[in-house]
Amino acid sequence: MTRFLASFWIAFTLSLAPAFSITPDEILDDPVLEQRARDLSANLRCMVCQNQSIDDSDAPLAKDLRVLVRERLVDGDSDDEVIDYLVSRYGEFVLLKPRMAPHTFFLWASAPLALVLGLIAIFVTLRRRKPSERDAIGGTVALSEDEKAKLDALLNKKAGS
Numbered sequence: 331m332t333r334f335l336a337s338f339w340i341a342f343t344l345s346l347a348p349a350f351s352i353t354p355d356e357i358l359d360d361p362v363l364e365q366r367a368r369d370l371s372a373n374l375r376c377m378v379c380q381n382q383s384i385d386d387s388d389a390p391l392a393k394d395l396r397v398l399v400r401e402r403l404v405d406g407d408s409d410d411e412v413i414d415y416l417v418s419r420y421g422e423f424v425l426l427k428p429r430m431a432p433h434t435f436f437l438w439a440s441a442p443l444a445l446v447l448g449l450i451a452i453f454v455t456l457r458r459r460k461p462s463e464r465d466a467i468g469g470t471v472a473l474s475e476d477e478k479a480k481l482d483a484l485l486n487k488k489a490g491s
Contacts (some may be wrong), residue, residue, distance in 0.1 A: 356396055358404070367400045370412055373428045374399070383426060395424075 366384060374395060376387035384392040384399075395416070400413045416424050428434045432470040473481065 356393070356400065363400070363403050366409060367396070367403055370399050370403075370409055371396050373426050374416065376426050377420060389484055432447065 359369060371385045372383050374384045376382045376384050376389055376390035376392040376395075379387045380389050382392075384395045398416070399412055402415060407415070413425070422428050422434065428437060430438060
């Protein structure tokens with residue numbers, strides 16, 4: 331039981347590793363600037379990890395970006411100026427949530443467009459089915475005259491033997 335608890339505690343502690351990504355030497359003395367830096371870096375993508383913010387990443391590049399954000403804030407840049415600077419250096423990919431702009435319109439519109447096109451395709455496919463195929467999906471299908479004759483012949487043959 332003790333080994334299980336020790337293993338659990340180690341696994342739990344290691345799972346919290348991203349929470350310790352910001353090192354004490356990065357933290358600014360001014361709490362207002364530090365909060366601005368945290369808010370900005372929470373929306374910036376780690377270029378190494380790609381699905382983590384630079385706040386959550388231990389990668390050396392993420393640390394460099396966190397330091398860069400703090401340096402720009404200390405120099406007096408506004409939040410938008412810091413973001414624009416990073417986008418000019420690394421491209422829109424550095425943003426976890428891309429901006430709504432003409433060049434990103436397809437990115438924002440692709441998911442709803444794919445959903446609508448998929449629903450239209452399903453609707454058209456169901457409408458093009460023959461009535462007998464549509465009936466077979468939800469219930470029974472009436473036999474044709476030829477099928478009835480074959481069935482009667484089989485039943486009569488079986489009854490006669």
